[in-house]
Amino acid sequence: MGFDKLKFRKEIIDRLQHSRQHFADISDIVNRFSANDQEAKTGVERELVHLQRNMKILDIKTLDITTYEMDDDWLAHFKKPGVEVSGILASLTKDYFANKRMKLVYYAGIGLIAAILLIWALNKLF
Secondary structure, three states: OOOOHHHHHHHHHHHHHHOHHHEEEOHHHHHHHHOOOHHHHHHHHHHHHHHHHHOOOEEEEEEOOOOOOEEOOHHHHHOOOOOOOOOEEEEEOHHHHHHHHHHHHHHHHHHHHHHHHHHHHHHHHO
């Protein structure tokens, strides 16, 4: 069974966008995509590391159920063999929202330029 990283990424971001304060438990999504397959689990691990370190979209932590403390070392918790992961919490970073705003401004500017050029062309034509 293959790992669809784009679907995985979309589900995590959708969950976080629709959750309160953009903070949620993503353990069920991680477990579903891992599906007791070592190859898929490796793909999930790589994608989470990519989203956190390279793209700077997610801030991932683990919650220890016994002490209720947050820990930054989620990767060690994730690599435990044969155990379903639990308590992996993620939030969207400020960089994610800044990137989203930049894209909105970029596309609005292109739309404005296109509208101005269209109005100018129509005025020249008539």
